[in-house]
Amino acid sequence: MSVSTIKSNKCFGGQLIKLSAKAESYNGLETKFNVFVPEGKGPFPVLYYLAGLTCDEDTGATKGMFEGPAAAHGIALVFPDTSPRGAGIAGEDADWDFGTGAGFYLDATAPAYASHYRGFTYLTQELPELLKKSGLPLDLNRQSIMGHSMGGHGALVLYLKTLALGKYASCSAFAPITNPTLCPWGTKAFAGYLKGGVEEGKEWDATELLRSGQAKGELRIRFDWGSADNFFQAGQLLPENFLGEVKSLGVGGVVGTQREGYDHSYYFIMSFAAEHVACESEFFACCLIQCSQRSQSTQST
Numbered sequence: 538m539s540v541s542t543i544k545s546n547k548c549f550g551g552q553l554i555k556l557s558a559k560a561e562s563y564n565g566l567e568t569k570f571n572v573f574v575p576e577g578k579g580p581f582p583v584l585y586y587l588a589g590l591t592c593d594e595d596t597g598a599t600k601g602m603f604e605g606p607a608a609a610h611g612i613a614l615v616f617p618d619t620s621p622r623g624a625g626i627a628g629e630d631a632d633w634d635f636g637t638g639a640g641f642y643l644d645a646t647a648p649a650y651a652s653h654y655r656g657f658t659y660l661t662q663e664l665p666e667l668l669k670k671s672g673l674p675l676d677l678n679r680q681s682i683m684g685h686s687m688g689g690h691g692a693l694v695l696y697l698k699t700l701a702l703g704k705y706a707s708c709s710a711f712a713p714i715t716n717p718t719l720c721p722w723g724t725k726a727f728a729g730y731l732k733g734g735v736e737e738g739k740e741w742d743a744t745e746l747l748r749s750g751q752a753k754g755e756l757r758i759r760f761d762w763g764s765a766d767n768f769f770q771a772g773q774l775l776p777e778n779f780l781g782e783v784k785s786l787g788v789g790g791v792v793g794t795q796r797e798g799y800d801h802s803y804y805f806i807m808s809f810a811a812e813h814v815a816c817e818s819e820f821f822a823c824c825l826i827q828c829s830q831r832s833q834s835t836q837s838t
């Protein structure tokens with residue numbers, strides 16, 4: 538498992554570095570990711586950004602306008618791809634909302650996809666190892682995750698599924714798909730990727746993970762969506778279902794806000810990028826205090 542550098546560009550005083558590796562989780566296929574490292578010594582806390590359908594590792598890095606705020610707060614950004622590429626599975630490139638560019642950040646179980654489409658394992662286990670190998674000044678004990686649309690679904694699901702492990706300090710999302718077992722994108726994806734279909738998809742559905750009590754721990758989730766988002770209007774995102782579940786469970790730590798007049802585009806994302814990064818920065822600060830309290834209590838026992 539080696540990591541190679543494709544290119545590096547100076548950006549807000551730091552570097553935006555494009556890296557490549559062969560991913561075991563993608564059955565050995567090459568995958569690319571961008572890492573923004575702020576100026577300075579580090580190590581810097583790490584904020585992952587998962588992009589949406591049809592996107593790749595460059596979309597968030599070039600259109601999201603996250604680097605300026607990340608440089609100001611001393612946060613590193615990691616932009617992975619949205620699926621394996623070139624698996625050669627029949628039908629993989631037939632639609633824009635399934636297959637290449639649309640991996641849904643899950644571990645597939647349907648025989649055709651199970652050996653290549655393992656985005657959950659890639660992101661939660663393999664990518665952090667690749668980042669360690671890269672030698673970049675990253676603090677992998679302080680990680681948070683955010684995403685847009687399908688990537689917002691990925692961010693919520695990765696956060697909730699690993700909540701008890703404390704893998705991510707917090708989760709932040711832009712127009713996330715929050716109840717994929719009940720929306721057309723999600724039901725199509727789960728029917729194709731999972732041998733148990735939509736029923737098995739409940740394991741990869743943020744609202745269902747809350748409802749079933751599988752997500753154990755204190756929540757730190759913030760998300761926004763636009764009132765003029767055509768995909769929200771078409772019932773693909775269903776933020777009301779997720780927030781309804783939060784309310785009925787009576788849990789705190791979740792802030793979901795509808796932004797008037799905004800659509801699904803990167804113009805919406807860039808309008809709130811700085812707020813989301815600032816919010817993550819506060820969570821990293823809490824996380825630093827908790828880490829230092831943990832290490833003090835370990836030292837005192």
Ligand SMILES: N[C@@H](CCC(=O)N[C@@H](CSC=O)C(=O)NCC(=O)O)C(=O)O
Nearest residue numbers: 589590591592633685686687688802803
């Ligand atoms: N081609 C599609 C539209 C695809 C699209 O809008 N993708 C969104 C994410 S949607 C949910 O995951 C996106 O981020 N696109 C990249 C961009 O630069 O906007 C269609 O025909 O409707």
